[in-house]
Structures are given as C-alpha cells and as structure tokens.
Amino acid sequence: MNARQLWKRITAGIVRRGVGATTAALALIATFVLGGTVSGMSAAEAKPAWGWGGGGKWACSGAPVQAGYVITGYDRSGCNGAGSWYQQPAKDGMWTCSGSPVVAGYVITSYDRNGCSGIGGWRHSLARDGIMTCSGSPVAPGYVITDHLQSGCNGIGSWRHNVARDGIWTCSGSPVVPGYVITDYLQSGCGGIGAWRHNTARAGLWTCPGSPVPRGFRSTSYQVGGCHGLGAWVLARA
16 A cells, blocks of 8 residues: 555544544554555655654755754665755754754854764754853844853864953953943953954944944044053043
C-alpha cells in the first residue's frame, strides 16, 4: 500500500467514526512516516531534530529559512544525498547548527564543537541584561558590550551584554545606542582592549573622537587633552 492509499483509508475512517478516531489515526500516520516514506521524505529526514523534539520541518540544503526560525538539525543523507536541515521556531535556550540565522532579539550564548551531527552547535538565548555571549554574536538593540572573557564560550571568547544606561563603560567595538555619546576612554579597560564611557547626550558634555552627534546637537569647542589625550569636543544644542 502506498502513502496516498493509506492516507485515503485513514481519512475515510475519521469521517465514518468521528473526531474520536483522530488520535488513533494520527498515531498510525506517525508510525507510517517514521517507518517509510511520504512524498519523497526519507525516514532520516522525518526524525526529530538534534537536541530538540518536533514542531519544525526538514528542508534541503540551500532552501531559505523561514522568518523566526532557526536550524536545529542536519542530515547528510537527506534530500537524496544533498543534505537536509531541520528548521524550528526560535526558543530561548535552543541549540542551533553552525550557519543558522539568529532571530532578532536573540544572542548566542554557548558553543559545542561536536553539536549538530558534528558540524558545531550554538545556543541561542533571548537577550537580557548581563548575559554573556559568544564572539560573533549579534548585539540586540538597546544593548552595549561591557566586558570580555578570553576563555569564555568554550575557548572562543565571550562578551557581556548590558542594557545601555547613563555613565556605563563599554568595550572597544561596542555599538553606541541612539541618543548616547562617548565621553571618556580608558586604555586598560575591558580586560586590556580599551573601554569607552557612554552617556546620554546633553549640552556641555565633552565627547571623544568617533563619538556620534545625536540629532538636535552639534560639536563646538575642541580640547587637545580631552578624552585622556585623544582630544574632545564639547556638545551643544543645534
């Protein structure tokens, strides 16, 4: 009996016997899918994703990833040997495969080089104040980078993310949240890579080279020794 014939028999039984037959029918469908093929999908492609249960879908290598989804499983033998990837809706703490997109609002918090069938796995977590993230993780809007741990994230390095606030010290390379300016520099800060003080923009602040000038403000007087010798410009209302 092929898949189409089995499906017709199951659905006919549901119609004859009512909704009460649905549970048994679905169990029979699952047994058939996992034990054979349906619409060209192999049994390997129908299995649960690495580290997580169902709720997603398998797609061939190169297929686009649906918005809000991440890649959580890899099957080298899928799609007639081309390889297939399991896509699931993003969840807090979910492990994903190397190359998976990072959904907006999420950061990467851990790395397992043996994960996802040996190609490497990355843990995705919702951004929150004080969270440590792996090198290469995106920075969620409204957050800055405030600390660095060279040995973190299984040796690839990790960075602390905090919600921006007035007077916070950030690491070199941190984004500057809209409405903030850079007002001071400490060469030894952030584990030796350098740190920059962020303040909410207001008239009279001295700002460092490279600081943004928010809308409604302008840079005026220059001080050679400002910003610990880098030079500084005073912020004034436009």
